[in-house]
Amino acid sequence: MAKLLVVDDEANIRLLYAQELSDEGYQVVTAGSALEAVEKLESESFDLAVIDIKLKNESGIELLQRIVKERHTIPVILCTAFSCYKDDFSAWLADGYVVKSSDLHELKDEIARVLAKRQRGAYV
Amino acid sequence: MDWECCWSREQIEPENCPYIGEGEEDLLVSQRRRIVEKCVECPRFKNDLARMKGAGYPLSDVLPYILTEFQEQKTQMGAMLSFLNSKTREIKFLREVGLVLQTSLDLDEVLSIAMTAITAGKGFGMNRAFLLMTDKDRRHIRGYLGVGPRDYEEAWRTWEDISRSNFTLRQLARDFQKTKLSSEKVKFHDILNQLTVPLADQGHIFNRALTGKKPILVENALNNPDLDRGLARILGVDTFLVMPLISRNRRIGVIIADNCITHKPITLQDMQSLETFAFPVAFALERASLYERLQEEVAKQKAAYVKLREQQELIVKMEKMALVGKITSSIAHSIRNPLMVIGGFARTLLKATPDQDDRRGYLESIVRETRQLEDVLSEVLDYSESLFPVTDFWDLNELVGKAMGELEGALAQAGVHARLELAAELPMVRIDYKQISYCLKTITTTALATMEPGGELRIESVLDGDGVLLRISDDGKPLTQTAQEALTAPFFQTQELGDGVGLSLCKSILERQGNSLTILSRPGGGNTYSIRLLTRKENI
Numbered sequence: 001m002a003k004l005l006v007v008d009d010e011a012n013i014r015l016l017y018a019q020e021l022s023d024e025g026y027q028v029v030t031a032g033s034a035l036e037a038v039e040k041l042e043s044e045s046f047d048l049a050v051i052d053i054k055l056k057n058e059s060g061i062e063l064l065q066r067i068v069k070e071r072h073t074i075p076v077i078l079c080t081a082f083s084c085y086k087d088d089f090s091a092w093l094a095d096g097y098v099v100k101s102s103d104l105h106e107l108k109d110e111i112a113r114v115l116a117k118r119q120r121g122a123y124v
Numbered sequence: 125m126d127w128e129c130c131w132s133r134e135q136i137e138p139e140n141c142p143y144i145g146e147g148e149e150d151l152l153v154s155q156r157r158r159i160v161e162k163c164v165e166c167p168r169f170k171n172d173l174a175r176m177k178g179a180g181y182p183l184s185d186v187l188p189y190i191l192t193e194f195q196e197q198k199t200q201m202g203a204m205l206s207f208l209n210s211k212t213r214e215i216k217f218l219r220e221v222g223l224v225l226q227t228s229l230d231l232d233e234v235l236s237i238a239m240t241a242i243t244a245g246k247g248f249g250m251n252r253a254f255l256l257m258t259d260k261d262r263r264h265i266r267g268y269l270g271v272g273p274r275d276y277e278e279a280w281r282t283w284e285d286i287s288r289s290n291f292t293l294r295q296l297a298r299d300f301q302k303t304k305l306s307s308e309k310v311k312f313h314d315i316l317n318q319l320t321v322p323l324a325d326q327g328h329i330f331n332r333a334l335t336g337k338k339p340i341l342v343e344n345a346l347n348n349p350d351l352d353r354g355l356a357r358i359l360g361v362d363t364f365l366v367m368p369l370i371s372r373n374r375r376i377g378v379i380i381a382d383n384c385i386t387h388k389p390i391t392l393q394d395m396q397s398l399e400t401f402a403f404p405v406a407f408a409l410e411r412a413s414l415y416e417r418l419q420e421e422v423a424k425q426k427a428a429y430v431k432l433r434e435q436q437e438l439i440v441k442m443e444k445m446a447l448v449g450k451i452t453s454s455i456a457h458s459i460r461n462p463l464m465v466i467g468g469f470a471r472t473l474l475k476a477t478p479d480q481d482d483r484r485g486y487l488e489s490i491v492r493e494t495r496q497l498e499d500v501l502s503e504v505l506d507y508s509e510s511l512f513p514v515t516d517f518w519d520l521n522e523l524v525g526k527a528m529g530e531l532e533g534a535l536a537q538a539g540v541h542a543r544l545e546l547a548a549e550l551p552m553v554r555i556d557y558k559q560i561s562y563c564l565k566t567i568t569t570t571a572l573a574t575m576e577p578g579g580e581l582r583i584e585s586v587l588d589g590d591g592v593l594l595r596i597s598d599d600g601k602p603l604t605q606t607a608q609e610a611l612t613a614p615f616f617q618t619q620e621l622g623d624g625v626g627l628s629l630c631k632s633i634l635e636r637q638g639n640s641l642t643i644l645s646r647p648g649g650g651n652t653y654s655i656r657l658l659t660r661k662e663n664i
Contacts (some may be wrong), residue, residue, distance in 0.1 A: 010461050016468040023475070054457075065517070065552075099502075100460065102467025102494050 002047040002115055003027040007020035007037045020104050034063040046074050075114045129168035129363055131159050164191055220293055225408035231416040234408045235493050236301035242381055248292050248398055250381040256319055257377035265323060265330055266314025271308050279385040292453040318358045330378045333368040339395050340366045368408035376406045456501050467494030517552035520585050520592055527564045539577030545584040553592050553657040563630040567596050567653045570627055574600030594655040602645035
């Protein structure tokens with residue numbers, strides 16, 4: 001069972017992600033801030049992180065950079081309301097990108113795609 | 125005694141004196157006036173005097189002395205009266221001219237009255253005059269206007285026309301300005317072109333007149349060893365007057381006047397009158413040319429003001445749009461998360477609700493309506509995000525690669541090869557990805573416009589202190605200063621860059637984000653556009 005870290009500053013969204021992704025058969029751990037996320041990343045191992053670009057007082061991209069810099073080799077999917085990032089973002093650092101929507105199909109598909117890529121050995 | 129002359133008679137008949145002409149009939153009845161005006165010069169009276177002497181009249185020896193003295197006084201009086209009349213005319217003329225010169229701000233009007241005054245019979249009556257003026261940078265004195273006939277034929281024709289009309293000097297000047305000024309400006313073009321003299325040439329007669337602040341009368345110029353014979357040859361006369369025009373110690377110019385047609389000598393009195401006249405002319409010319417320059421400046425300032433106002437209005441409009449964008453975006457973002465939660469949980473509930481459950485319809489409505497609202501929000505966000513920058517850290521090399529990829533078609537069409545020299549391990553730059561991408565593409569398109577097929581466009585990224593430098597170098601025609609100014613002046617029209625909006629927009633985008641754009645035209649050909657991007661957040 002793949003273990004996911006979901007980072008979002010909105011408690012209800014964390015709850016929604018946890019519910020929906022658990023239904024898909026993932027083990028879901030949530031964090032409400034970048035700090036909490038880093039703590040969890042240091043104490044547990046994850047197969048994938050789903051991070052909101054816009055965290056309260058922080059930037060999801062800075063968290064992403066930290067993950068890369070500190071050699072956490074887990075893949076990251078960024079979520080945001082900014083649809084304009086979509087064209088360019090996947091080109092660097094993040095492994096996937098989705099625009100936030102109540103329809104989580106796109107996110108679920110992206111998670112499946114990135115995990116499959118990881119299983120093929122791309123991140124090991 | 126029976127006298128030959130009529131002096132002894134109180135009244136006479138017309139046939140008694142052959143010297144009383146038509147209109148002088150009153151002298152027939154006025155003995156006193158007849159003696160004073162006619163008899164004293166009459167040969168018959170002289171004969172009577174001789175007869176008196178012969179007859180031994182006691183006063184006949186004294187009378188000739190008195191008579192001679194009287195005649196001398198009369199001649200002197202006549203000369204003084206004529207001088208007085210000419211001076212009165214001159215004062216009247218100077219007053220008339222002075223009035224125009226004092227009030228006119230129109231350079232053409234001043235020129236017309238001055239040149240007409242010098243050349244008209246009612247003025248100084250010179251045949252021809254040339255006006256030379258110091259140029260704007262005050263380095264040369266140059267021929268500006270020549271007035272007068274070119275040959276005898278033209279002279280007689282013009283003078284006949286003028287004598288037929290009964291114009292005052294002012295009317296003559298007005299007529300000249302209206303009908304002749306523009307043609308006179310070109311008529312003596314050949315002579316005027318040869319009259320340019322550097323103000324530093326102290327030995328030249330023009331500068332000598334200006335330095336001495338006195339007119340110089342040149343006579344017998346072709347045989348005068350102190351003079352440049354060239355000037356006499358250009359003018360075609362060997363006698364001419366050089367009159368300096370000085371106003372408040374500023375050298376305004378020089379007037380050359382001559383009598384090229386009549387060859388009438390230029391008298392000391394001509395010189396003195398012209399000297400008196402030169403001062404108001406110099407002053408009026410200076411004032412009118414300053415006024416003309418002032419008008420030019422005012423027109424320029426007005427145009428600049430209009431442009432500035434248009435730009436300000438545009439900026440205000442853009443700022444309003446950006447504000448609208450920010451507000452819209454902020455509202456949209458705060459609605460989006462709750463909407464996602466509502467719609468997301470509705471879907472979760474829907475999945476767990478059996479097909480036959482009545483509540484399924486309600487849940488489906490929530491999902492459908494949420495979806496619709498999310499679509500509307502996406503549209504609003506797409507629009508508002510285009511109005512204000514969204515800065516973040518980006519990899520510049522990645523951006524360059526992608527933007528140049530999009531320009532492949534344009535490069536191929538221009539026949540230009542792009543060479544990327546991107547430094548490895550550059551720090552991330554804090555930019556608005558879309559806007560910087562736009563700037564790079566705009567600069568590249570601008571550069572392509574100056575390049576020939578077969579040219580090479582080099583795009584480099586290098587570390588530059590706490591920033592990253594992106595350099596785009598073309599090998600096209602170097603941009604002129606004017607074209608480069610297009611950078612700082614929106615809507616600046618240049619031949620090379622069209623309306624220049626693209627580049628000026630790039631500059632304002634970059635500067636708003638704390639970055640900079642400079643253009644350097646290499647003397648050997650080609651231009652380098654440098655964008656300096658910041659890598660640190662606190663610099664913004």
